[in-house]
Amino acid sequence: MPELPEVETVARGLRRAILGRRIVSVSLGKTDFIDDPVALEQHLPGRQFEAVERYGKFMLLRLSAAANGHGEPASLLVHLGMTGQIAPIPAGQPRGKHTHVSLLLDDGRELRYTDARRFGRMAYLTETPLAEELAGFGADPLEVGSEEFRSRIQGRRARIKALLLDQTVLRGVGNIYADESLWRARIHPARLGAQLSKREAGTLCRVLKEILKKAIVMRGSSISDFLDAEGEPGEYQRHHRAYGREGKACYRCQTSVRRAIVAGRSSYFCPKCQPGPRGFALLPLRGKTRKRKNRRNARRPSARL
């Protein structure tokens, strides 16, 4: 679920909520998504949150050295996977079925991590292992220049969609923003990286940046279950032009938006605005008559982790 704009939104929320707070105790549920659960229990109590950073789709919760003066500075690395949520809540609330990490803070609240599918990841890392962990990631799509962007895709025979999703090429882009930027740049997801003209690559780089920045302002996209650190959904889904719009009219030319599997993922695009490889297979339209049920999307969920 969470891509760069969603993770950035969560990170900003956490920054306001937990900076300066000290961890009192740790309570774990299922731990198969945690690198070393015992390390969390051993090293987190007594530490203070000193900074919250985002690196691609990862969040880095920077921790002070241990209270006793021993122990090196370290970080709690958090990846939200597809369904991860992290938010501080008043202590004592009943723990949800999928809440697997709860950090009691010194102000009486609990920082809780909830993740139904447990595709996320959590790890306690000191400086050196952290640096190793983060080495090898690609450019920050918010900062990358068109020159570097081009150098990272030119000469690659992989499909542009696969390259956008590849975290060693760019860090932070996922399925939604890959499709949205390709639609805006009028580039078919199955085109090969090496096939893009200099102009196309430049356009893609520019619109990707614009879309991500706008999405951050709108606090991310909530399709079904993304909630930020305040328990609020984002609003950028209202601006989607391709993602999830199968069968609906293209905003530019009214042609029906189609779906195909590219790089192993559902990919949405306008077959007219984004001409692709000859005979590229579209998937048959699905979800024909979609009745508009009570979109419980409209509801404003309150933080309940």
Place this chain on the structure above:
DNA sequence: CGTTGAACCTGTTTGC
């Protein structure tokens, strides 16, 4: 190098 499919796990939506 690249692609595809499966796996990880649970919940929700769609199709017959």
Place this chain on the structure above:
DNA sequence: TGCAAACAGGTTCAAC
């Protein structure tokens, strides 16, 4: 109505 298949914002790995 019911049940099974398909699908979901991600990542990784084996096989070709």
